[in-house]
Structure formats: structure tokens, C-alpha cells
Amino acid sequence: MAEITNIEFIDDVAGFLRELKAHKIILLIDQHVYSFYQSEFEGFDSIIVPSGEQSKNLSLIDEIVQMLLEMDFQRDSLLIGVGGGVVTDIAGFVASVYMRGMRFGLMPTTLLGMCDAAIGGKNGVNSGNSKNMIGTIRQPEFIAVLTGFLETLPEQEFLNGMAEIIKHSIISGDDFFEFLKTNQKQILDQDKEVLRQMIQKSADIKHGIVQKDVDDQDVRHILNLGHTIAHALESLTEHLHGECVAIGMAMDSSIAKNMNLTDEDSAEKMKNLIRGYGLPVKTEFNSKALMEKISGDKKRRENHIRYVLPVAPGDCRIVNMSLDELSKHLRNLENE
Numbered sequence: 001m002a003e004i005t006n007i008e009f010i011d012d013v014a015g016f017l018r019e020l021k022a023h024k025i026i027l028l029i030d031q032h033v034y035s036f037y038q039s040e041f042e043g044f045d046s047i048i049v050p051s052g053e054q055s056k057n058l059s060l061i062d063e064i065v066q067m068l069l070e071m072d073f074q075r076d077s078l079l080i081g082v083g084g085g086v087v088t089d090i091a092g093f094v095a096s097v098y099m100r101g102m103r104f105g106l107m108p109t110t111l112l113g114m115c116d117a118a119i120g121g122k123n124g125v126n127s128g129n130s131k132n133m134i135g136t137i138r139q140p141e142f143i144a145v146l147t148g149f150l151e152t153l154p155e156q157e158f159l160n161g162m163a164e165i166i167k168h169s170i171i172s173g174d175d176f177f178e179f180l181k182t183n184q185k186q187i188l189d190q191d192k193e194v195l196r197q198m199i200q201k202s203a204d205i206k207h208g209i210v211q212k213d214v215d216d217q218d219v220r221h222i223l224n225l226g227h228t229i230a231h232a233l234e235s236l237t238e239h240l241h242g243e244c245v246a247i248g249m250a251m252d253s254s255i256a257k258n259m260n261l262t263d264e265d266s267a268e269k270m271k272n273l274i275r276g277y278g279l280p281v282k283t284e285f286n287s288k289a290l291m292e293k294i295s296g297d298k299k300r301r302e303n304h305i306r307y308v309l310p311v312a313p314g315d316c317r318i319v320n321m322s323l324d325e326l327s328k329h330l331r332n333l334e335n336e
């Protein structure tokens with residue numbers, strides 16, 4: 001079974017890069033990150049990737065491949081993705097297919113990247129409006145985390161990361177859940193030491209789950225908590241990704257309660273943690289429109305969908321739910 005790469009903390013970008021053993025290094029850097037930290041990357045070959053989800057497409061991949069060829073990079077050259085999930089996904093994808101596979105490492109610069117997107121070896125790009133429909137599974141040689149990057153990260157992007165971190169705490173259970181409750185102020189104030197502990201714990205949880213299911217067959221589905229509703233809401237509302245994940249998890253806890261899998265106290269406990277980080281737990285929605293989007297979900301099989309329900313922190317269950325049943329629950333929530 002492939003070993004999943006876990007994160008390592010570093011204190012200095014240029015020093016870390018200089019120490020790497022590679023014949024040739026090429027950095028793939030997010031445009032905003034480059035504008036803030038240009039001096040850190042001086043002296044290294046780099047390709048700047050336009051910021052934003054629209055960069056995750058095959059024509060940009062082809063442009064990058066052409067540049068790598070022109071610059072004479074080989075399979076034993078080392079490609080390093082420096083940016084949020086967009087750039088780490090692109091870097092993993094390019095490295096998996098360039099000359100049938102070249103060496104690569106990742107340097108995530110968003111909270112979501114550090115705790116989630118860079119870990120697990122999934123490297124997806126989009127096809128038209130369909131997210132992550134084309135991809136590979138391949139592990140980076142390293143995931144180097146410099147928490148100092150977070151100083152320039154916009155607050156909304158920080159909260160996007162927090163939604164996934166809260167998800168990890170609901171999946172993993174009481175210790176990390178309590179940590180997020182107790183340290184809420186320090187985390188929102190971005191206390192460096194507490195952030196570092198949070199990132200390590202959250203990354204370890206994702207790492208542990210993925211390690212059990214490298215090929216994304218079974219256990220890893222638990223990471224979809226909140227995401228079925230979130231993806232649908234994202235395309236129907238103005239809410240940002242993290243907000244949609246937060247609302248998705250809160251709605252899933254209500255569904256679990258309506259199915260008598262959990263009680264009001266447990267559902268409220270999970271919602272309170274979400275609220276504590278300033279994330280929403282509900283929004284207005286039309287259940288019919290939501291169901292239409294959900295029917296196009298990758299996780300749907302015929303008229304059923306694999307669905308994750310949060311019963312309590314540390315107890316999330318993967319169930320096979322019929323679309324009719326999900327539709328009934330969404331109609332109930334729409335009227336609440």
C-alpha cells in the first residue's frame with residue numbers, strides 16, 4: 001500500500017528549497033502568493049499560475065507542460081506546487097502526467113491547503129463546470145508547511161479552512177472537538193503556537209483516514225461529511241465554499257436527528273462549534289433545486305447516494321440513502 005505523505009513544518013522557504021536534493025527544481029507558484037513573497041523565490045525557476053479555480057483546466061495544464069519541455073525539465077527534476085488547493089492540485093496533476101510522472105513536492109499556503117487539499121495524493125482538475133472530474137492519485141515527496149504564509153491570507157479564506165478543520169473534528173471525536181472549542185479565541189486571533197497545533201492535529205486526522213483507504217474506495221468517503229449539500233449550495237447561492245460546508249454539516253446533523261440517529265443536544269453541540277467560528281448553520285434554499293443538483297453528484301449510484309451522517313463528534317456513519325428519502329428530509333428542513 002502506498003505511504004501517504006504527512007506534513008512537516010518549516011521555518012524558512014528559501015533555506016528549505018536550497019537544502020533539497022534535486023538535479024533541477026521548478027516552482028509552480030500561485031500568482032497572489034508570488035506577489036506577496038517574490039523575494040523568497042528569487043534564484044529558482046518558477047511558473048506563475050493565475051489565482052482561482054478557473055486555472056484548474058486542461059488547457060492550462062498543457063501550457064505548463066509546454067513550458068516544462070521548453071525549459072528542459074526531465075522526469076528526475078523536482079516540481080513544487082506553492083499555493084492553495086488550486087495550485088497543489090495542478091502541481092500534483094502535472095507531475096503525475098509529465099513524461100508519465102516526475103518528482104513533486106507541495107508547499108501549501110492556505111489553511112485549507114495545509115490541513116486538507118495537500119494531503120492524500122488526490123490531484124484533480126475540472127472539466128467544463130464539473131469539478132475535479134479528471135485526476136490522478138499520486139503522493140508528493142513532501143508537504144512543507146510554513147504557517148507564516150497565513151499572515152497574508154484573507155479572512156474568508158481562513159474560514160474556508162476552518163470549515164474543513166471543524167469537519168475533521170466532528171469525524172475524529174472529542175479530543176480535537178474540545179481543542180477547537182477551548183482554543184476558539186486563540187485560533188481566531190491566529191496565535192502562532194495554537195495554529196500550529198491545530199494544523200498538525202487536523203492534518204493527522206486527514207492523513208490517518210486516507211492512509212486506511214489510499215485508492216478512495218470506502219473509508220475515505222467519511223471526508224465527504226457536509227459536502228453533498230455544500231456542493232449543491234455552492235452552485236445555487238452566493239455563499240463561499242467554507243460557508244456551504246458549514247451549512248451542509250449543520251443540515252446533515254438535523255437530518256441525523258430527524259432519522260433518530262442522534263438527539264437535539266448532540267446536533268446543537270456540533271452546530272454551536274460551527275457558529276463559534278462565525279460560520280453559518282443555515283441558509284434559504286429550494287429543496288427541489290437542491291435535489292436536482294445533488295442528483296448530478298459523483299457519489300450517486302442509480303437512485304441512491306452514499307451519504308455521511310454526523311451522529312456525534314467521533315461517530316459519523318456512511319449510509320446508502322435513497323434520493324427520495326434525502327428529498328423528504330430536505331423538504332422538512334426547507335420549512336423549518
Ligand SMILES: NC(=O)c1ccc[n+]([C@@H]2O[C@H](COP(=O)([O-])OP(=O)(O)OC[C@H]3O[C@@H](n4cnc5c(N)ncnc54)[C@H](O)[C@@H]3O)[C@@H](O)[C@H]2O)c1
Nearest residue numbers: 032051084085086087109110112113116117122149152153
Ligand atoms: N486534492 C484534494 O484532496 C483537495 C481537497 C480539498 C480541496 N481541494 C481543492 O482545493 C481548491 C481550494 O483550495 P483553497 O481553498 O486553498 O483555494 P485557492 O487555492 O483558490 O486559494 C484561495 C485564495 O487564496 C490566495 N492565497 C493562497 N495563499 C495565500 C497566502 N498565503 N496569502 C494570500 N493569499 C493567498 C489564492 O491566490 C486564492 O485567491 C479547490 O480547487 C478544491 O477542489 C483539493
